[in-house]
Amino acid sequence: MKKILLTCFLALGFAANAQQVTVYSEDFESATTGTYGAWTSGYFGTATTIPDARNDFMVRTSAECTTGSVNGSGKHLQIVRYKNKTEFDNCIYGAQSTAYRPLIYKTIDASKYKNIKLSFDWVCNGQTDQDYGQVMFSPNAGASFYTIADKLRGSSTKQHMEIDITDLFDGVQQVDFTSFNIGFAFMANATVHNAPGFSVDNIVITGEKPTEIPACTTFDGLADGATVNAGTFTFAWNVAADASAYKVTVGTAPGLSDVYSATTQALSASVPLAPSKTYYIKVVPTNEVGDATGCTELSIKSNATIAYCIPTTTGTADELISRVTFAGINNPSTATNGYENFTSITGVVEKGSSYTMTVTTAPAYSLNQTVVWIDYNQDGAFSDNEKTVLTGTATATGSIAIPDIESVKEGNTRMRVRLHYNSPAITLSPCGATVDGQSEDYTINIKAKALAVSDVNKSNISVYPNPFTDVLKISDVKGVKSISVSDASGREVKSLAPAAELNLSNLKEGLYIVNLKMEDGSVKTFKAIKK
Numbered sequence: 001m002k003k004i005l006l007t008c009f010l011a012l013g014f015a016a017n018a019q020q021v022t023v024y025s026e027d028f029e030s031a032t033t034g035t036y037g038a039w040t041s042g043y044f045g046t047a048t049t050i051p052d053a054r055n056d057f058m059v060r061t062s063a064e065c066t067t068g069s070v071n072g073s074g075k076h077l078q079i080v081r082y083k084n085k086t087e088f089d090n091c092i093y094g095a096q097s098t099a100y101r102p103l104i105y106k107t108i109d110a111s112k113y114k115n116i117k118l119s120f121d122w123v124c125n126g127q128t129d130q131d132y133g134q135v136m137f138s139p140n141a142g143a144s145f146y147t148i149a150d151k152l153r154g155s156s157t158k159q160h161m162e163i164d165i166t167d168l169f170d171g172v173q174q175v176d177f178t179s180f181n182i183g184f185a186f187m188a189n190a191t192v193h194n195a196p197g198f199s200v201d202n203i204v205i206t207g208e209k210p211t212e213i214p215a216c217t218t219f220d221g222l223a224d225g226a227t228v229n230a231g232t233f234t235f236a237w238n239v240a241a242d243a244s245a246y247k248v249t250v251g252t253a254p255g256l257s258d259v260y261s262a263t264t265q266a267l268s269a270s271v272p273l274a275p276s277k278t279y280y281i282k283v284v285p286t287n288e289v290g291d292a293t294g295c296t297e298l299s300i301k302s303n304a305t306i307a308y309c310i311p312t313t314t315g316t317a318d319e320l321i322s323r324v325t326f327a328g329i330n331n332p333s334t335a336t337n338g339y340e341n342f343t344s345i346t347g348v349v350e351k352g353s354s355y356t357m358t359v360t361t362a363p364a365y366s367l368n369q370t371v372v373w374i375d376y377n378q379d380g381a382f383s384d385n386e387k388t389v390l391t392g393t394a395t396a397t398g399s400i401a402i403p404d405i406e407s408v409k410e411g412n413t414r415m416r417v418r419l420h421y422n423s424p425a426i427t428l429s430p431c432g433a434t435v436d437g438q439s440e441d442y443t444i445n446i447k448a449k450a451l452a453v454s455d456v457n458k459s460n461i462s463v464y465p466n467p468f469t470d471v472l473k474i475s476d477v478k479g480v481k482s483i484s485v486s487d488a489s490g491r492e493v494k495s496l497a498p499a500a501e502l503n504l505s506n507l508k509e510g511l512y513i514v515n516l517k518m519e520d521g522s523v524k525t526f527k528a529i530k531k
Contacts (some may be wrong), residue, residue: 011091020206021115024108027202028075031059037077039106044145044185047100054082055093055186055197057104070121070201077104079133079197093131093197096188099272103136103145104282111265112244112288113207114176119162124198126153128187133198137165138181141172142338145183146173156196168201177287178206178265200525214243214285216295220267222281224298229307230275231380232431236268240292243285251280254297267503270300270309270431272381273302306380308414309431314339318369323360326400326415329442339439343414347442348489351449353402356397357390361419364394367395369422372400373430374415374444376408382416382430390500404449415442447490463514467529470505472514479519486513 031037037059037451060078070076079102081094093104110116124133148163169175182205220236237246248269249257259279260271263286273279280296304329325329329345333340349355359370366458370390390396396419402408416430420437428434462475474480477498485494485504488511496502504512509530516524 008388016129019208020115021046021112021113022204023110023116023204023207024106025203025328026106027076027439028059030076030465032073033059033061035059035065036104039077039104040448042102042103042105042142042183044101045097045099050100053094054100055079055096055102055188056082056088057184057186058088059104060090060199065196065199070123074201075198076201077184078199081192082233091196092187092192092194093188093367093498094192095190098188099211101185101273103183105136105138105142105187106274107141107179107181108205109179110205110207111177112178113209114166114242115208116165116175117206118165118204119160119206119531120203121158121160122152122199123155123158123196124190125154125196125468126198127191127193128189128352129153130187131193131197132187133200134163134185134187135163136181136183136185137169138183139169139175141179142181145181147185152198174239174267208243208289210244210289213290214240214287214292216240216292217243217246217283217285219281219283219298222298222300223305224296225300227301227303228273228303228528229305230277231306231379232270232309233273233302234268234270234309235281237283239267239512240285242287243292244287245285247284247286247291252277254280254299256280270381272379274379275304275306277302287449305364306378308375308380308416308441311339311416311418311431312433313439314433314435314439319416319419319438320362321438321440322362322420323358324417324440324442325358326442327355327444331442333438333440338435338444339441341442343442343443345442346412346445347415348445348447349402350447350489351402351408351410353449354399354401357388359390359396359417359418361394361396361421363449365421366393367422368393368396368419369418369428370396370417371428371430372398372415374402374419375413376403376446377415378387378409378411378479387430394486402446405428408446410446410448412443412445415444418444461524462515463526463528466527467531468504469531472502472528473506474500474502474516481519484517486515488513495519
């Protein structure tokens with residue numbers, strides 16, 4: 001863990017009721033001593049290099065530290081002091097500072113339960129007021145931890161604690177029907193002590209299963225008939241009592257889900273909307289008993305403006321982009337933590353061609369990762385098939401091939417470049433928050449693939465001479481409505497009235513595309529080379 005936000009809450013004990021069933025339990029009897037068991041080790045603080053002689057949680061037995069046992073002759077989880085990388089002292093905890101505070105945690109799947117409660121046994125005979133245990137809780141996979149029980153110390157005999165987690169977090173975080181991390185941490189002063197540190201055992205997490213179907217939810221700030229921006233549209237709804245998840249559908253007609261269909265525990269969804277269309281949105285709360293009935297389906301309209309999500313950064317000014325080079329873009333960015341909009345800068349690409357992307361980062365941490373998205377279908381959303389992961393840290397590079405397929409629309413679209421510190425490793429999203437990093441948006445102009453000589457329309461009309469010097473002749477202009485000449489990138493450089501001879505003396509040497517727009521609406525295309 002690189003950085004963890006701490007917000008403290010002190011929990012009181014609560015008695016479990018008869019409706020509670022066990023979600024998870026651990027007595028460590030089947031765990032191997034000297035390991036973390038099924039738990040994960042981490043730490044709090046700012047230390048980047050953890051010393052060999054450190055405190056850590058390990059599975060131990062009472063024989064290895066009698067006074068630290070919380071389960072008679074059985075096994076328990078106990079803080080121990082490492083002598084070095086492989087050996088540790090029993091019944092001793094070492095000197096410590098806030099730069100390194102050991103943590104051990106477990107991910108609990110409580111997605112089918114409400115009214116979550118935690119109980120456990122503990123011992124912590126700390127020598128001073130600065131030596132104590134803590135109970136930690138994270139509702140968001142470790143992005144932030146809350147201290148839900150603090151200053152556990154002063155006892156060499158087993159103590160029991162019960163915490164009503166749902167009651168503690170009511171109105172602060174969503175806890176019911178979610179997955180979360182539960183953990184234990186240890187704080188010690190700067191002295192080595194020959195005494196038991198923090199030990200825990202007999203961990204039990206309980207919850208209640210719903211007995212009735214949930215009620216329908218209500219939309220948050222979205223009214224029937226509303227007009228919204230096209231592109232990435234995020235809509236939200238409110239918590240429905242006893243709902244373990246929500247079935248979300250978006251369609252182009254009532255009752256359809258041809259645009260979006262998902263079951264989620266979140267209270268919002270981001271959906272790509274095409275410009276100037278009508279959509280129908282429905283959210284149905286659900287649980288193990290069944291689905292809510294009679295839920296309202298909203299009708300909304302998208303306007304012609306394509307909106308994109310704006311990514312955010314929660315950490316300090318770290319992991320920064322200093323330059324982006326791609327398809328004519330060569331931008332020395334301001335290296336500002338967070339999000340920057342450079343859509344006034346445009347790169348030009350052609351379908352079927354590949355281009356090298358180079359992103360320079362500063363500082364160049366070894367776990368930096370850079371990801372690029374191009375919204376090929378111009379729907380306002382960055383999809384996985386529009387993503388390229390670059391390689392390298394100080395300089396991240398990669399080749400981006402522009403697909404030559406119908407779903408890749410020509411014209412201006414959005415490119416997003418996002419840098420973050422990839423620890424712990426995650427699948428980086430184009431939206432949402434990262435702890436550290438920077439995101440930049442650019443405009444990419446997608447051009448049609450330049451026609452090869454073999455691709456030119458075959459017809460009775462011909463252009464000659466080819467190559468030509470100044471004048472290009474057309475064999476037959478009957479039925480031609482207008483003539484345009486484009487360069488190899490597809491940019492129109494000349495527009496002409498129908499004529500058997502075209503004076504192109506002002507054009508530079510190179511390859512040109514001659515388009516004959518016919519009166520019947522068809523277009524006859526020829527390649528011509530000026531020498």
